[in-house]
Amino acid sequence: MAKKKITKKVYLQWYEDMLFWRKFEDKASALYIQQKIRGFLHLYNGQEGVLAGSLFAIEDKDRFITAYRNHVQPIGRGVPPEKVMAELMGRITGTSNGNGGSMHMFSKEHNFYGGHGIVGGQIPLGAGLAYADKYLGNEAITLCYMGDGAVRQGAFHEAMNLAMLWTLPVVFIVENNGYAMGTSVERTANHTDIYKLGLGYEMPCEAVDGMDPSKFYPVIQEAVDRARAGKGPTLLEARTYRYKGHSMSDPQAYRSKDEVAEFQKRDPIGIVQKVIQDKNYASDEQLQEIEDRVKQKLKDCVKYAEESEFPKPENLYDDVYIQKDYPFIKTP
Amino acid sequence: MAREIQFREAVAEAMSEEMRRDELVYLMGEEVAEYNGAYKATKGMLDEFGPKRVVDTPISELGFAGVGVGSAMNGLRPIIEFMTFNFSLVAIDQIINNAAKMYQMSGGQYNVPITFRGPTASAGQLGATHSQALENWYANTPGLKVVVPSNPYDAKGLLKTAIRDDDPVLVMESEQMYGDKGEVPEEEYLIDLGKARIDREGSDVTLVSFGKIIKEAYQAADELAKDDIQAEVIDLRSVRPIDYETVVNSLKKTNRMVIVEEAWPLGNISTELIAHCQQHAFDYLDAPIQRINTADTPMAYAPTLVEAFLPQAEQVVKAARQVLYLD
Numbered sequence: 102m103a104k105k106k107i108t109k110k111v112y113l114q115w116y117e118d119m120l121f122w123r124k125f126e127d128k129a130s131a132l133y134i135q136q137k138i139r140g141f142l143h144l145y146n147g148q149e150g151v152l153a154g155s156l157f158a159i160e161d162k163d164r165f166i167t168a169y170r171n172h173v174q175p176i177g178r179g180v181p182p183e184k185v186m187a188e189l190m191g192r193i194t195g196t197s198n199g200n201g202g203s204m205h206m207f208s209k210e211h212n213f214y215g216g217h218g219i220v221g222g223q224i225p226l227g228a229g230l231a232y233a234d235k236y237l238g239n240e241a242i243t244l245c246y247m248g249d250g251a252v253r254q255g256a257f258h259e260a261m262n263l264a265m266l267w268t269l270p271v272v273f274i275v276e277n278n279g280y281a282m283g284t285s286v287e288r289t290a291n292h293t294d295i296y297k298l299g300l301g302y303e304m305p306c307e308a309v310d311g312m313d314p315s316k317f318y319p320v321i322q323e324a325v326d327r328a329r330a331g332k333g334p335t336l337l338e339a340r341t342y343r344y345k346g347h348s349m350s351d352p353q354a355y356r357s358k359d360e361v362a363e364f365q366k367r368d369p370i371g372i373v374q375k376v377i378q379d380k381n382y383a384s385d386e387q388l389q390e391i392e393d394r395v396k397q398k399l400k401d402c403v404k405y406a407e408e409s410e411f412p413k414p415e416n417l418y419d420d421v422y423i424q425k426d427y428p429f430i431k432t433p
Numbered sequence: 434m435a436r437e438i439q440f441r442e443a444v445a446e447a448m449s450e451e452m453r454r455d456e457l458v459y460l461m462g463e464e465v466a467e468y469n470g471a472y473k474a475t476k477g478m479l480d481e482f483g484p485k486r487v488v489d490t491p492i493s494e495l496g497f498a499g500v501g502v503g504s505a506m507n508g509l510r511p512i513i514e515f516m517t518f519n520f521s522l523v524a525i526d527q528i529i530n531n532a533a534k535m536y537q538m539s540g541g542q543y544n545v546p547i548t549f550r551g552p553t554a555s556a557g558q559l560g561a562t563h564s565q566a567l568e569n570w571y572a573n574t575p576g577l578k579v580v581v582p583s584n585p586y587d588a589k590g591l592l593k594t595a596i597r598d599d600d601p602v603l604v605m606e607s608e609q610m611y612g613d614k615g616e617v618p619e620e621e622y623l624i625d626l627g628k629a630r631i632d633r634e635g636s637d638v639t640l641v642s643f644g645k646i647i648k649e650a651y652q653a654a655d656e657l658a659k660d661d662i663q664a665e666v667i668d669l670r671s672v673r674p675i676d677y678e679t680v681v682n683s684l685k686k687t688n689r690m691v692i693v694e695e696a697w698p699l700g701n702i703s704t705e706l707i708a709h710c711q712q713h714a715f716d717y718l719d720a721p722i723q724r725i726n727t728a729d730t731p732m733a734y735a736p737t738l739v740e741a742f743l744p745q746a747e748q749v750v751k752a753a754r755q756v757l758y759l760d
Binding site: 164166195196197198199200201205207208209214215216217218219222224225226227228229230231232233234236237255256259260262263266419420421422423424427428429 | 459485490491493495496497498499500501502503504505506507508509523526527530531535536537538539540541542543544575576578598599600627674
């Protein structure tokens with residue numbers, strides 16, 4: 102497929118989507134402080150450009166798998182956001198019926214394969230999704246995401262090798278936000294150009310600006326097209342940044358406020374907003390309408406989640422086995 | 434019509450029959466295709482099914498176990514062979530975190546119809562890293578099912594059922610059993626997972642075991658019979674789930690039990706059975722239940738040390754006589 106033109110409609114969609122994702126995460130953060138969301142909470146703020154650019158390049162039939170910073174990706178793929186909010190709040194109406202929590206969002210209907218909590222563990226799964234599509238002759242491709250920390254896991258390297266060996270229709274996207282929790286990329290290896298890890302496997306690889314969806318989109322579209330044409334995988338390093346800590350309990354002593362502020366000057370939402378304003382794609386009033394819509398949608402999400410029930414204790418056994426009469430050991 | 438075939442042939446037959454039956458089933462692992470299997474348990478399968486469905490891998494257990502799980506989330510029914518389950522330890526994240534938990538973590542959206550199979554436990558003087566019995570490790574994990582056949586008939590029937598199961602199943606074999614011969618019907622049959630079998634009826638003492646080490650229990654039963662002690666021998670066949678009912682019913686009949694398990698002693702299937710029996714059949718016990726496990730050490734190389742490490746028939750005889758208060 103040729104690269105699609107990034108029209109006014111696309112920019113406005115990107116703006117509304119990214120704004121919603123940002124506000125969704127901010128709301129999740131607030132709910133966490135109120136202890137309505139528990140466990141770990143990893144926020145996507147700052148990385149939205151990668152997702153916006155990616156979604157424009159794929160089709161509904163394509164598959165999407167990522168790590169634990171995974172609240173807004175399913176929303177981007179069409180999962181009702183209130184279901185994600187309900188999962189964050191541990192409700193039975195959540196995407197995994199309250200079984201998964203923040204790190205484990207799934208939606209079979211939307212070809213969203215999680216939501217994975219063990220760093221790098223999802224990378225061979227992404228190769229496996231693509232393996233099945235190749236085996237079955239499907240035209241679907243897989244986008245497999247990971248953070249910069251994950252590329253130091255063996256799982257990454259084994260999956261890269263197998264994907265090349267078997268010419269699998271998969272695109273590996275490293276969202277390099279600079280830090281594996283509190284450890285900077287510089288402190289994890291003697292090289293910092295992560296995309297060059299593809300060279301060892303002779304996999305097409307490239308570093309891309311992940312802050313600007315209009316720059317990320319054409320590159321990932323090429324990779325998607327290559328996969329769909331049966332020409333195998335690609336490794337993309339999306340250079341991005343997360344504004345928030347690794348998770349909610351991160352004091353962020355490993356970086357300066359100036360560094361964060363520097364990246365916020367290149368905020369993906371700001372970049373898109375500037376194009377909209379420069380090209381007169383929308384008036385200030387129209388942008389305000391978008392923001393009002395986003396706020397209302399978010400309110401509805403929280404209301405839905407808060408009004409939903411928690412799972413009942415007996416639901417604990419519902420989804421462990423597909424076999425419905427599995428004889429669990431139950432101690433008194 | 435039954436004929437005698439080797440354990441390895443039973444394994445290959447089970448996989449081949451299921452692959453003929455269902456195009457979604459494929460086999461992947463080290464040396465499974467061109468080499469015909471490290472232990473020849475996949476002999477002839479590449480010729481019949483071709484390289485798309487019988488897939489050699491590099492030595493990347495973590496990678497190909499994960500590819501298996503991912504492909505199972507997307508419609509396939511993989512059989513992933515580990516050359517031995519000792520090597521599954523580098524893939525254990527994919528088994529424990531992904532295969533076992535995916536159905537629950539996704540709220541019942543993605544089941545993982547995968548079979549992991551290969552030999553487990555010791556196989557001669559292979560040293561510590563190649564001699565580990567990991568059945569109880571995997572059996573500890575909710576979301577998995579674990580079966581351990583001890584003869585060609587069970588190997589075929591259990592493996593066929595495992596491949597058709599919609600949950601992840603581990604089928605744990607033994608290098609030392611692949612050459613064993615046994616009667617296997619020509620006709621198709623399946624064996625339910627989670628069902629033990631009484632191999633030999635007896636009224637004096639119950640011997641419970643599974644996997645290749647059950648041969649020590651058989652030998653012990655023969656020895657005991659010479660002294661007119663009738664041992665009932667139960668092959669668990671499945672260690673997750675466990676068929677407690679068959680075990681408890683036997684205990685209620687014999688009132689005495691010895692468990693023979695090739696596993697380290699801390700927290701294994703034996704201790705689980707003992708816990709269960711003391712709770713559910715306490716009043717039927719005429720003696721404390723005994724267990725014969727491996728030594729609480731890594732296995733070592735020298736023949737004397739291998740013998741000292743593994744459960745032996747004479748230990749089983751001694752324990753049986755002890756629970757009968759004969760010595």
